[in-house]
Amino acid sequence: MATTDRVRIDRTHLGRLLARERELFAERTPGSRERFAESSRYLIGGVPMQWMEMWVGGHPVFFERAHGNRITDVDGNELIDFCLGDTGAMAGHSPEPTFAAVAHRMQELGGVTTMLPSDDATWVGRDLARRFGMAKWTFALTATDANRWALRTCRVLTGRPRTLVMSYNYHGSVDESMIVLDEDGRPVSRPGNIGPQVDPTVTSRVVEFNDLAALERELAHGDVACVLAEPALTNIGIVLPDPGYWDEAQRLIRAAGALLIIDETHTLSAGPGGCTRAWGLEPDLVTLGKSIAGGVPIGAYGVSVAVADRIAAEIDTGMVDTSGIGGTLAGNPLCLAAARGTLEHVLTDEAFARMIELGSRFHHGVEEIIDRHRVPWTVEGLGARAELRFAAVKPRNGGESRAAHDAEVEEWLHLYLLNRGILITPFHNMSLMCPATSADDVDRHLALLDEGTAELVAG
Ligand SMILES: Cc1ncc(COP(=O)(O)O)c(C=O)c1O
Structure with a gap:
């Protein structure tokens, strides 16, 4: 699709959607908010490691348990995890x-x-x-x-x-x-x-x-x-x-x-x-x-x-x-x-074959959504990993990729998904499949991205 055929994101509308998502996040995570207030008394930035300050919503989600590709937070919300500890849990949680x-x-x-x-x-x-x-x-x-x-x-x-x-x-x-x-x-x-x-x-x-x-x-x-x-x-x-x-x-x-x-x-x-x-x-x-x-x-x-x-x-x-x-x-x-x-x-040759197949399902599903809604975004895949980017043309290097950063759209996307039970990596928009990821999990993400994008471009 030519880049000129892409829609423009209406920033006022985006601002309204973002405000709604922030409110929804606050409603869904009172337990995490309380714990963050307490941890902030003893931990630098309120977190055990400074990258954890980078989650959207004003405070990180405090989690209680994590198995396979599911995380349950202290408020009882279940999350399908595509962040997987920024790759540390690529084998799934506690395999x-x-x-x-x-x-x-x-x-x-x-x-x-x-x-x-x-x-x-x-x-x-x-x-x-x-x-x-x-x-x-x-x-x-x-x-x-x-x-x-x-x-x-x-x-x-x-x-x-x-x-x-x-x-x-x-x-x-x-x-x-x-x-x-x-x-x-x-x-x-x-x-x-x-x-x-x-x-x-x-x-x-x-x-x-x-x-x-x-x-x-x-x-x-x-x-x-x-x-x-x-x-x-x-x-x-x-x-x-x-x-x-x-x-x-x-x-x-x-x-x-x-x-x-x-x-x-x-x-x-x-x-x-x-x-x-x-x-x-x-x-x-x-x-x-x-x-x-x-x-x-x-x-x-x-x-x-x-x-x-x-x-x-x-x-x-x-x-x-x-x-x-x-x-x-x-x-x-x-x-x-x-x-x-x-x-x-766990991270066997057979597991990789399945993870890569799901990575491809994810990647191509996101590509279809981008084309259907004509948003000025692109997606790139690397085996079991895929990444959405807010640039109409795929960057060829780090400088170009950095220039594609759009903090507001990114915050909206992360919050929209998180509020509906999907966790992606807090830095940019990376998603990773693990051996426990299922096709239904990928499809759940795609359905939400589709609904959210439809709402975003309706403004
Ligand atoms: C490509 C690459 N190398 C090295 C590292 C460092 O890993 P660690 O923080 O576990 O030392 C990272 C962390 O994100 C990475 O992405």
Whole structure:
């Protein structure tokens, strides 16, 4: 459909709908509001982690229980969960096999943290090698740490100081990644980058995603140790690579003597081995986290045979005290029992096939709704994940995607769905399928989006 055929959203009408949804939310969540007032006395921002301040409605929903893809809040509202802990619960909430593995480890075997390896570590390393084609693995507690340690590894292997990232990337609170291009195309510290260790323009280089000429130009400085990238952007809306982008980007990175770290923390939605396997990518390192232990904190990174050999030859891994890599609780038996239970029985190849089919049903259903109501929006899918965006043309990079942000429509959408029992990720409009998601759940979302959009454009 031509972008000129799209309707304009009437802002006054939108304002009225928004006011109604805010009121409805207040009526539905008195228990959460009370608890938020109390928690605000003791917790910074009233929440245990600052991202939880980003929910719509003035306060977050306090939840009581969560199983599969259902959350029940303290006011007794049941929610179909497409947020899934912003991917941390991609396996669903408290999946039975993960729970059994954790219970077995804690109750029968014992040993939550021992500073000794367990058999589960080898099993998980072998399974991740099978999935991603990376030869050797190590574990962290978060994807952020996996990225931090991967960057350090690349710096020591190449003897170069800088990291190159895509503008409006997100790889966790990694100092080197908090850099974007401003409206004039200049590298700057990302707005909202709290307490940077140093100005990231000193440590990093930044280019727009899908811009091969810029990638080549920045690599030509000869000081880039590694490119750290998601294979498709997922943290500023989903932005897919242009056809052939990664073939050429990988060639340029290799030719420049830099290493490529592919961060699959979110893009695991593309399949059991993420985009790396689905698209036949050949990174030097893969980083991961969030979902692979069924919600129990974990991070991991894997390296190619060549990188593994270079590590063996060049890094004195005996220098654990001051190496900057590792952590007391990383690789603990509890995490690894949870990861084994999850990878062996929950996030299986078969589960991915079903989740991806539902992702496609979701994506194409949203596309039809956009076309039927002629709203100036687009939707993008990546396997089990889909994302609605308030731009009539699909953005090709982070800068364009950021410009599509529409805070008012976004608040309306999130509240409209939440008030009718659907939870989507609070940052932008991301929805994720888990093994417990059903076609009926997807259709419920589509029916609500259809009704809500009809009302929105009727103004
Ligand atoms: C692509 C990517 N990498 C890394 C991270 C960091 O994960 P964590 O916050 O669990 O460390 C995130 C978090 O959203 C992410 O989206």
